[in-house]
Amino acid sequence: MDLFLFAGIYKASLKDQLANFATSLGKSSGLGITPQKPPSWQDAFLQLENYLESPLLNEKKGKQVVFIDELPWLNTPRSKFLPALEHFWNSYGSRQKKLILVVCGSAASWMIQNIVLSRGGLHNRLTRQIRLLPFSLSETEEFLKKRKIKLTRFQIVELYMAFGGVPYYLKQAEPGMSVAQIIDSTCFTKNGILSYEFEKLFTSLFEESHFHTKIVELLARKTKGITRNELLNETKISSGGTASRTLNELEESGFISIG
Known part of the structure; x- marks a missing residue:
């Protein structure tokens, strides 16, 4: 499997996003050469097409995966990112049997309206949706055990009622801490991650x-x-x-x- 991984930068300019794209493309090639920064997203996706069509990749068997993280951050004002992505997929990507395009983003509202419920060029193009929901109670127990957190089942329920099954919050628990200490340090101290x-x-x-x-x-x-x-x-x-x-x-x- 060949992977092209690219992530948007929060509040970055169009110029910086395109430079980051060129850097990511250079890393994926494995040749140690960064291509010229594309002047637009249309040109950026053309570079990606050329990379995916390169003899080096076409000689290989298996899937080609294009993974774009933090997609909403790339759609800056007047960037024309979304139309360029739509054109890339409709004119090229959808015709490639080996290609899998994975997109994700933390801005749920944007992803739902522009990808999941798209009425534009990506309408009905989504083949599978991965919903990363919080851990269940049993998964939370397993997660804590893996992290060497020794709590009774009643204490795990208490922690679950406070934090839900969000792994990032549950990771604040350290071995030896009581549930009260975990909640206090996470929610009520000045630097607690849940304070704001x-x-x-x-x-x-x-x-x-x-x-x-x-x-x-x-x-x-x-x-x-x-x-x-x-x-x-x-x-x-x-x-x-x-x-x-x-x-x-x-x-x-x-x-x-x-x-």
Whole structure:
């Protein structure tokens, strides 16, 4: 398997993103040569096509994988990244039996609207969606055991109720710490990673994140689920496209379940 790995840079300029692309392409070639920085994304994907068609790769058997991480960060204003990606896939990638294109990004709102529910050039092009949901309770127990964290099952439930099954949060647990110590150091100390996580997380994941925040804060105060109309009335969010999109994004991201 041949892999081209490329990741967007947060808040980087178009010039820097394209330079990073050229560097990544040079590393993938294994020749120690960085190609000339492309002037546009259209040219960047043409370079990628030429790389994938090179005799060195075509002599090999197996799949070719193009893995693009943090896709939303590449779609900077006036960059024309998304149209270039659409053109690359529709005119070239979709015709290559050996090629697998994997795209992902932490900005859930952008990924859902522009890739999963795309109405443009990538409409119905998605062949498989990988939803990276939090660990289940049993997976959390297994994860902690692998990290040599010795807790009783009751304590694991306590930790799970506080952190959910998010591996990054669970990694804050260190051997020898009690559940109270883990929660205190993670949530209530000045440098605890969860001290300001709520505000930062929703802002990074969603556009118009204040709607998502309102809904999650309301549901956190409830002891059981509520109807859509009750939720919209209490949050003062108008019924319509914004409400439907917000609820869909929260469900796709694993924050809520709609029954």
